[in-house]
Amino acid sequence: MISLRNVSKYYPAGFGKIYVLRNITLDINEGEFISIMGPSGSGKSTLLHILGLLEEPSEGEYLFFDQPVQKLSEKRRTDLHRNHIGFVFQAYHLIDELTVYENIETPLLYKGLSSSERKSRVAELLDRFNMVAKKDLFPTQLSGGQQQLVGIARAVAAKPKVIFADEPTGNLHSDQSKEIMELFKRLNQEDGVTIVQVTHSETNAEYGNRILRLKDGWLEPSEVIGSQL
Amino acid sequence: MFRNYFVIAFRNLWKHRLFSLINIFGLASGMMVCLLAIAHIKGAFDYDTFHPNRDRIYRVLTEVDDRRYGRNLFATSPMPLAETLKRDYAFVEETSRFVRTYGEFSANYKRFDLLSFAVDPGFFRMFGFPMAKGRPATEPGTAVLTRETAERFFGTADPIGQVIQYGSAGPLTVTGVLADSPVRSHLKFDILLALGTPTKAVFNGVFFDWRQYTNGYTYVLLRPGIPADALERVLPAVAGRATRGLKFQTERGYSFRTQALTDLSPAFRELMFSTYEPQVSGLLAELSVGLVTLLLAGFNYINLTLARSLGRAREVGIRKVAGALRIQVVAQFMAESTVLSLFALGLAYLMLELVKPMAFVQRWLIGGVEWDLTLWGIFIAFSILTGLLAGAVPARVLSGFEPAQVLRSKMGLKVMRGISLRKSLVVIQFAISIVAMISLMSMHQQMEYMATADYGFRREGILNIPVGPAPHQRLVDDLRQVAGVERVSAMSKLFGHHGDGFGAVRRQRTGGDSSQAFSFAVDPEFVPNFSLQLLAGRNLPPAAADSLRPGASGRFVLINEEAARAFRFPDARAAVGQTLWLNDSTEVQIIGVMKDFKFTSFAWAIKPLILRNRPDEFRFLNVRITPGSEETALADIRAIWKKHNPYEAFAGQWYDDFLYDHHTHPEDMNFMGLLIGLALSIAGLGLFGMVTYTTETRIREVGIRKVMGANVGQIVMLLSKDFVKLLALSGVIALPLGYMAGNLFLHAFAYHISIGAGILLSGVGVLLTLGALTIGIRTYRAAQANPADSLRAE
Structure with a gap:
């Protein structure tokens, strides 16, 4: 489903360049749950942004469902974001001026669903995430864990094929972390959503089926969790 | 969505x-x-949307090709045109001529300067000005008043059948009163006269003279169903026939154009002698x-x-x-x-x-x-x-x-x-505000200057009393008896106004040195009363000695230095005793030359001036009152006025007050002040908002600096430095621009103030104070904040 071929990312600095990612070659299959780990500054977030089509690689080739996507028009890229990709952020990034309900509804609006379709989809998600009572609250009225639940509900609202999560539990205490990770696992196993997360926590990484380790921009050989493969 | x-x-x-x-x-x-x-x-x-026939009404314009002035389009047309069109062309249903005059009308013991249109009877059939009562003025010697004019003259009394006097036109009987028009019209007037009325003798010729095209307007009403260009098509032939064999002075000839009433306002093209339609510019x-x-x-x-x-x-x-x-x-x-x-x-x-x-x-x-x-x-x-x-x-x-x-x-x-974009916007905002403020202050100072300046004639302690055309000798004699009255003189029109009676004056009856000059009528008391200085010759003689023969009154004139220069007399002394021709039938002799003083609006440099003693033109008595006895004298003068004119309110005004009121325009200034107030508050609020938001983003930095030991003053300095720089920059840009803008306005005046440091600095000063307050308050508050709060986050 996702395959990177010799992807590098660098920024010009003075006369030379600073490499953030070097020569990454990587395949992710549909239904995988992948954790990207590495020390600060190792290029985890950049890799996630490239995978999520938020940044373009400087070199190399990126195939998303066998289509090269390293250079895409805004329209095509937006189209992928609407239908195939969901994001979850460490800082939740909910829109403060919108209620829980409206935050979850936002991607559906841009996807162009009719009002009744949106209503039923949001209701379904609220129900599933046990947030029906909170639908008219604003993000600032919620705890961090609840905000992240809304963030995930928003990410899956448009029924994406893959969710990219950037340290989704980085701001949460351990109980909440656990809850969120369980949720990801369910999404992965029950709904078949591919999940790629960046995390610092080995515990959280264990929820996935594969760990990618980055160091100074190099991808180290991946390790498979358990022995299914 | x-x-x-x-x-x-x-x-x-x-x-x-x-x-x-x-x-x-x-x-x-x-x-x-x-x-x-x-x-x-x-x-x-x-x-003019209220005229039922407006789609069929056209005005005929005259396009004149002149050797001196080139091609010009006049809103007026020759007066015989209306009759020709109506007589010769069947598609013309109605025509009307308009002759515009401005002059003094009197009735019911009141006199007003009114704007009048003398119109043909066709006017009332053509246009839809609603009548409140009475009937149109169609016969010679009749007039129709606007509601406002009727009220000014007759109050609540019924004006119909009343008689109004208009100069030499004689008595006019009021036949009707117009209602207020629902919307404005390009024709503005206070009174409509029937055109058949024998108005001024000079006009008689023009009604038959194809050479004169500036005296009146011609409006045409086409019959229903006639295409709009029917009139336009026949006009070249009309113009051709009319101008054949005509001898013009400087014109090569003219042609006619039509202008539909519906296209008249707003006026895209400037016309000579245009009416009151708003100009697009x-x-x-x-x-x-x-x-x-x-x-x-x-x-x-x-x-x-x-x-x-x-x-x-x-x-x-x-x-x-x-x-x-x-x-x-x-x-x-x-x-x-x-x-x-x-x-x-x-x-x-x-x-x-x-x-x-x-x-x-x-x-x-x-x-x-x-x-x-x-x-x-x-x-x-x-x-x-x-x-x-x-x-x-x-x-x-x-x-x-x-x-x-x-x-x-x-x-x-x-x-x-967009930081640099934002900075430039702030600079532009403040620069525009300062330029506007400097311009307004220049205008204000100029008006104050004109209102209070020394005109070269005495303006203090003189009470002007407007009087009617009747002889006032008895009133003058009584006024002279009042304790505190030093002198009484008479004049035709007040100085410091726009001036009146501007006309060509020649040295010889035909040709010779000629110049335009203003003429005023004054009596011999006038010169000492206003402390005017004679450079040569004598003052005007009293009217009695001057008018031994009827019509000889005003045979002597006083001129000013400028007139002596304009008529090329070597010096003031040489002018005395010389003669001038006011027109080709009036010869006057120069009896004295006065030192120059300002007698018109300050827009003009001092122009040639001629003073004659013509009692029938006197309209103002100037009563000079000893300083200190103004109160008692004024009361006595009012009593005397009441005795002589029981029906007319006393309208005396101090010359000082007249000049002040005439030159300051508080209403206009208020409105422009409002505009500038708005501009300043917009700029001030904008700055306030910008300082607020920018300071918010630096709240952490402020906290860190305070923890490291910065005091409030240093923080305020740090936060406000950039904004103060912007203000200073806008001041630097705006000063020369404001100076130029102010001078552009002042340029219209021959005598004007100069824009000094006072105006410029106060303009910038207001801005700096406003800006400094805004910046100061916001940054001071930010600097006061407890760093523990701003640094606690996360």
Whole structure:
């Protein structure tokens, strides 16, 4: 489903360049749950942004469902974001001026669903995430864990094929972390959503089926969790 | 989707109330001025819409080809044209000539200078001016009054059948009163006379003379169903026949054009001797004043929206990641600015209601404009357009945020955009405000100067009493008996006014040195009364000695130095005893030469002046009163006035007051002061908002610096330095521009103040004070904040 071929990312600095990612070659299959780990500054977030089509690689080739996507028009890229990709952020990034309900509804609006379709989809998600009572609250009225639940509900609202999560539990205490990770696992196993997360926590990484380790921009050989493969 | 845009727009405006208030107030101020201009423009298109036949009415214009002045289009036409058209062309249903005059009408013991149109009977069939009562003035010697004129003359009494005197035209019987027109007309008048009335003798010739095309207007009503160009097609032939064999002085000839009544207002082309249709240039100038004010407010919107970009950037990122196209994010911001702008329209309307009663607004802008649905439609469309335009720039900048940048980890990232754009906008705002302020102050000072300046004649302690044309010798004699009255003189028109009786004066009866000169009628007491200085010769002799023969009154004249120069007398002494021809039948002798003094508006340099003793032209008595006895003398003078003129109110006025009132225009100044007040508050509020938001983003830095030991003064300095620099820069830009703008205005006056450091510095001073207060208050508060609060976050 996702395959990177010799992807590098660098920024010009003075006369030379600073490499953030070097020569990454990587395949992710549909239904995988992948954790990207590495020390600060190792290029985890950049890799996630490239995978999520938020940044373009400087070199190399990126195939998303066998289509090269390293250079895409805004329209095509937006189209992928609407239908195939969901994001979850460490800082939740909910829109403060919108209620829980409206935050979850936002991607559906841009996807162009009719009002009744949106209503039923949001209701379904609220129900599933046990947030029906909170639908008219604003993000600032919620705890961090609840905000992240809304963030995930928003990410899956448009029924994406893959969710990219950037340290989704980085701001949460351990109980909440656990809850969120369980949720990801369910999404992965029950709904078949591919999940790629960046995390610092080995515990959280264990929820996935594969760990990618980055160091100074190099991808180290991946390790498979358990022995299914 | 749209609902979502508006919901978030409302919530955003509510959440950021300071931002919303600043912008709504600013946009409303700008819009208010624009609405005035739009209403005026709309009113201009509504001129004369109340005439039932307006689609069939045309005015004939004369295009004159002149050897001296080139080609010019005159709104007037030769007077015989109307009859020719009506007689020879069957498609002409009606014609009417108009002759415009301005002069003194008297009735019921009152005298007013009125604007009159002498019209043919056809006028009343052609135009739809509604009659309140009576019937049109169709026979010679009749007149119709406007409602206002009727009230001025006769109060609540019935004016019909009353007699009005008009100069040599003799008595006019009032046959009717017009009702107020529903909308304005390009024809403005106080009184309509029947054209058959034998008015001034000089006019008799012009009604048959094809050579004279500047005396009156010709209007034509075509029969129903006649195509509009029928008239236009026959006019070349008419002009050809009329001008064949005519001998002009300087013209090569002329041709005629038609102008439909419906196209008359607003006037896109300037016509010579035009009537009172609004000119497009003037309307556009008004609109541009409005647009500049609105632009200042628009700058605030752009500035403050960008200053808040930090908060909005994240939202943009989220929306894009959620699948929003850039255009959808742009639409979001545009929706916000449009909502804001519609709020501003509401406030603008309230402000408009407040300024509506101002005399300036009524007289010059929106008097007589109909506030109908069309106008409201235009207002709403205009405010939506304003919202879209104001929103466009920030929308462009903000929608450009890349999600990868703004969503990355924490909020440490600097996402300020358009900083240099914002700085330039602040500089422009303040520069425009200063330029406007300096210009206004120059105008104000010039008016004060004209109102209080030394004209070269005595203006203190002189009471002017307007009097009728009747002999006033007995009144003068009585006035002289009043204790405290030093002297009484008489004159035809007050000095310091626009001047009157401007005409050519020659050395010889035909040809010779000629010059334009003003002539005033005064009596011999006049010169000492006004402390005028004689350089040579004697004062005018008393009327008795001067008028041994009837008609010889005023055989002697006083001239000023300028006149002596204009007539090329070697010096003042040489002029005395020489003769001048006032026209080809009146010869006068120079009896004395006066030192130059200013007797007209300051717009002109001193012009040649001729003073003659002509008692029948006296309209003002000048009573000089000993300083200190003004109160008692005035009371006595009132009593004497009452005795002589029991029916007329006493209208005496101190010369000082006359000059002051005539040259200061408090209403106009109030309105312009209001404009500048608005501009300044827009700029001030904008600065306030910008300092607030910028300071907010540096609150952490302030905390860190305070922890490291910076004191409040140092922090205030740090935060305000950049803004003070901007203000100083706008001052530097605005000073020369303001100086130029002020001088451009002053240039119109031959005698004017010079723009000194006082005006310039006070202009900049007001700005700096305002700016410093704004910046100071905000930054001081930020510097006071407890660093523990700002550093605690996370």
